[in-house]
Amino acid sequence: MEDRIQQAREKIIVALDVASREQAFDLVKRLSGKVGAYKVGMQLYNSEGPDIVRDIQLLGGRVFIDLKFHDIPNTVAQTSRVMVRRQAFMFTLHASGGSKMMQAAQQALQEEAEKNGLPQPLSLAVTVLTSISQEDLRQEMGVDKPIAQHVAVLAKLAKQSGLAGVVCSPQEISAIRQTCGKDFLIVTPGVRPTWASADDQQRITTPAQAMQAGADYLVIGRPITKAEDPAAAADKIAREMAEA
Numbered sequence: 001m002e003d004r005i006q007q008a009r010e011k012i013i014v015a016l017d018v019a020s021r022e023q024a025f026d027l028v029k030r031l032s033g034k035v036g037a038y039k040v041g042m043q044l045y046n047s048e049g050p051d052i053v054r055d056i057q058l059l060g061g062r063v064f065i066d067l068k069f070h071d072i073p074n075t076v077a078q079t080s081r082v083m084v085r086r087q088a089f090m091f092t093l094h095a096s097g098g099s100k101m102m103q104a105a106q107q108a109l110q111e112e113a114e115k116n117g118l119p120q121p122l123s124l125a126v127t128v129l130t131s132i133s134q135e136d137l138r139q140e141m142g143v144d145k146p147i148a149q150h151v152a153v154l155a156k157l158a159k160q161s162g163l164a165g166v167v168c169s170p171q172e173i174s175a176i177r178q179t180c181g182k183d184f185l186i187v188t189p190g191v192r193p194t195w196a197s198a199d200d201q202q203r204i205t206t207p208a209q210a211m212q213a214g215a216d217y218l219v220i221g222r223p224i225t226k227a228e229d230p231a232a233a234a235d236k237i238a239r240e241m242a243e244a
């Protein structure tokens with residue numbers, strides 16, 4: 001069981017949705033050895049600057065840089081090289097940027113990693129933001145397909161373009177597994193243990209359900225970061241995942 005709990009810990013990515021370096025460091029220190037990585041999103045990255053990544057790494061944490069790149073192929077490819085040099089564990093780009101953009105990014109990752117003898121960060125596609133409704137997709141983006149189908153099309157495009165995986169809602173895990181197979185990483189937010197508040201998340205699953213559905217990593221924020229004892233909350237979640 002201890003082995004399984006340790007494996008589960010590696011699959012927990014804590015969303016550091018905090019405003020300052022001090023708050024982020026406090027969490028990283030408290031959670032050391034309890035989780036697999038830390039997600040730095042646009043709020044923390046833009047308020048503290050890119051050194052926040054290095055500083056978390058110096059504390060021993062792996063960093064998921066979640067800036068959701070979406071630009072022309074050359075710009076995203078050059079930025080992907082930066083992700084290698086910053087030794088990101090994972091980073092995100094929008095699948096809707098197209099296969100040329102994703103392929104250019106993937107090729108740049110490989111070249112830059114080889115050139116510098118560094119590991120290649122895991123590239124994760126964002127498909128359709130979960131804040132977009134069916135109506136938004138149709139009226140504002142001109143896509144008539146059901147969202148789930150559009151998500152699967154974009155996930156497949158990401159896979160064909162060589163990306164490592166996708167970030168998706170727990171509801172989409174099984175459809176993406178079916179379309180993209182078992183070697184495609186699935187990272188899912190929207191996870192809530194039964195004992196935690198749902199906060200503003202609408203369609204949630206428990207850590208155990210997300211694991212059973214086939215997620216590889218879970219992004220968890222407030223159930224850990226807002227807990228009175230974040231390390232204890234992370235332990236409790238890892239145990240639930242291990243028992244799934």
Ligand code: C5P
Pocket residue numbers: 015017041129130131168169189190191199201219220221222223
């Ligand atoms: O605090 P909570 O566990 O809800 O945090 C979830 C994290 O995952 C946040 O950083 C949020 O921005 C991110 N996320 C999400 N839903 C998506 C994509 C990302 O909640 N569809």
